[in-house]
Amino acid sequence: MTLKPSEWTKSSYSTNDGPECxxxxxxxxxIRIRDSKHPHGPQLTxxxxxxxxFVTYAGRR
Structure with missing residues (x-):
């Protein structure tokens, strides 16, 4: 399944030049997760x- 760019939301912690994308x-x-620097690379579902x-756990850190 190929998703349109508008269907992806970038993390608010990501920057255009930073490592967390x-x-x-x-x-x-x-829920599908990918590295925005490699949009055609592997995805986690x-x-x-x-x-x-995960988000609840990560929010406590």
């Missing part, structure tokens, strides 16, 4: 529950 797309019953658990 993460983008996320919400697709029906899954997780469930909404797993994404919520």
């Amino acid at each position: 993460v983008e996320v797309a919400w697709i029906k019953s899954s 997780v469930t909404p529950a797993a994404w919520t658990a």
